[in-house]
Amino acid sequence: MFRILVDRYKNPVAAVIKGMLGDCPEAEDIGQDTFISLFRTLANFRGESALKTYLIRIAMNLSLNELKRRKRMLAKNVKMDSPENYVQLFEKPQQENRELAESINMALEKLDSRQRSVFILRIVEGYSTKETADILHIPLGTVLSRLSRAMSEMKILLANEN
């Protein structure tokens, strides 16, 4: 039964985690932790939101924790395996789109993690504004204002890239 859940939702979970962290070795571990956490808390799931929303919320929280951990590690000057290179929204970009994809990745990487989470969920993954608000536990207005800032930042960052 739980195997069916994993099979059904592993791709949306992967999209969110890799969107937040990039295609790094930790992404797979965090994906596994997401489902283990779901299994652990499934009995407490009250059905107030859709199961997918609940699962994506777990994935997003774990990704944000990982970003915080990286930030702490960098602050301590601990050498990691180029964490800044991990954030790659688009896996294995096609040759003709490589430059654009790389520019978007680099711009996204420079966004604040709160703006990035809203941008990934709402724009990249196409969740509705309400779903994004539910996943992140923030009001609708906050989603829109963070999105507005994120888009403006992205526009400037992409302009600077070019």
Next chain:
Amino acid sequence: MKIKPEIMNRKEIEKLLSLAESKSADKTEFSGFSEPAEAESKFRLLRTVRANRNEQETGFSPFFTEQVMGKINVLFNKPDIQTYLSMQFSKVFAFGFSTVILILFALYFMHGQINFSAFTGTDSGNEINFISSVFYEF
């Protein structure tokens, strides 16, 4: 010099999002926005990001489901009562069996100085045995 980002108001953002998600958005007019040029450039950004995302596949390794199920089995699946009892019985049996083996070894290496009948007092020999010595005490 850092450029100050142009922040759109919430209503305009909602309108822009719905335009970006509509199928006929290519022919959209942006005159309804307070800054039409700004809205159009953001609209293009949204469409570009979404188009790029749609071209790419994101997923975990093919063994992901198996790995998750394996971890869950290790972390959460405790053995049922029958398995538990059988495991306990095996432990007791192994302990008892090894004790008997040790006693038999001890009897063999002590060349019969200690044997079962000597210990229980049923030894027919002349030598005093453990049980008899207890009786002689009284």
